[in-house]
Amino acid sequence: MSGTATELSLKDKVLALKKKRGAVIVAHNYQLGEVQDIADYVGDSLGMARFGQASAAQTIVICGVHFMAESAAILSPEKTVLIPDLEAGCSLAECITADQLAAWKKEHPGAVVVSYVNTTAAVKALTDICCTSSNALKVVQSIPEDKEILFVPDMYLGSWVRMQEPKRKIHLWNGSCHTHVRIKPEPIVQLKKDHPKAEFLMHPECGCLTASMGLADKILSTDGIIKRAKESSAKEFIIATEVGILHRLNKENPGKTFYPAAAEASCEFMKKITLEKVMWALEDLQYKVTVPKATADKARAALDKMVAIG
Numbered sequence: 001m002s003g004t005a006t007e008l009s010l011k012d013k014v015l016a017l018k019k020k021r022g023a024v025i026v027a028h029n030y031q032l033g034e035v036q037d038i039a040d041y042v043g044d045s046l047g048m049a050r051f052g053q054a055s056a057a058q059t060i061v062i063c064g065v066h067f068m069a070e071s072a073a074i075l076s077p078e079k080t081v082l083i084p085d086l087e088a089g090c091s092l093a094e095c096i097t098a099d100q101l102a103a104w105k106k107e108h109p110g111a112v113v114v115s116y117v118n119t120t121a122a123v124k125a126l127t128d129i130c131c132t133s134s135n136a137l138k139v140v141q142s143i144p145e146d147k148e149i150l151f152v153p154d155m156y157l158g159s160w161v162r163m164q165e166p167k168r169k170i171h172l173w174n175g176s177c178h179t180h181v182r183i184k185p186e187p188i189v190q191l192k193k194d195h196p197k198a199e200f201l202m203h204p205e206c207g208c209l210t211a212s213m214g215l216a217d218k219i220l221s222t223d224g225i226i227k228r229a230k231e232s233s234a235k236e237f238i239i240a241t242e243v244g245i246l247h248r249l250n251k252e253n254p255g256k257t258f259y260p261a262a263a264e265a266s267c268e269f270m271k272k273i274t275l276e277k278v279m280w281a282l283e284d285l286q287y288k289v290t291v292p293k294a295t296a297d298k299a300r301a302a303l304d305k306m307v308a309i310g
């Protein structure tokens with residue numbers, strides 16, 4: 001059997017099992033192209049969790065990393081949430097544990113904790129307000145100016161927010177995404193020279209954020225990059241984020257060209273989810289992700305506050 005025929009039959013099996021299980025498949029913008037292509041929804045982590053929540057399906061297959069499955073379980077506690085590979089973790093979410101956050105809070109009594117969505121459910125449960133990369137600034141601006149803020153876990157996103165709000169006392173946790181730190185400024189400078197008309201779109205988790213900020217046309221979340229690429233009249237783009245996003249950018253924008261700022265910025269944990277594992281997840285209803293009710297209730301309150309801010 002040819003490679004294409006094998007792939008097609010695998011895809012058909014996934015779609016048949018999805019129907020049998022009454023499930024929806026949601027995928028992150030960084031997933032393998034073959035996984036994005038069979039998903040009912042592709043987007044950022046919050047969009048994924050909200051799609052699962054709004055869907056009538058009782059089973060949600062999360063094609064992303066573990067904290068994304070936890071977020072879906074927090075928003076849909078009555079549903080079955082599956083992740084096809086339990087080893088799909090997130091280096092950024094693992095930068096801070098609940099015990100570390102509890103100790104940090106003790107050092108700063110009265111401070112407001114803002115957690116990026118890339119955190120475990122246990123960390124979210126100790127959080128006042130969650131944020132995503134698209135609303136971090138708005139979330140911080142919603143907090144009274146005289147309040148100290150503990151921003152976890154991404155120091156690059158946090159430092160970008162701090163630059164926009166220099167009067168505020170924002171303490172940063174020393175965390176970062178191991179994939180985004182691979183994105184360095186020098187290749188970006190070269191790409192800009194080679195493609196002077198290209199728009200440069202950058203994710204705020206990038207390790208070179210401070211060095212490359214002056215070069216960026218826009219600093220955006222993954223969904224923000226997708227939207228901007230569609231709306232912009234530019235024909236060429238330099239994209240500084242995990243390379244899985246190029247699949248969707250190329251698919252949705254025929255006639256436009258996308259250059260990765262770093263071809264090596266590929267997250268091996270995101271890539272643990274394959275079509276075959278999605279099939280096994282649906283076949284064997286594995287691996288269930290649940291969050292204890294007390295933790296989920298507190299974490300949901302932090303997510304709900306963020307959603308109310310927008």
Ligand code: CIZ
Nearest residue numbers: 044045046133221222223
């Ligand atoms: O929230 C997400 O999905 C992440 C990790 C990044 C983004 O900008 O969408």
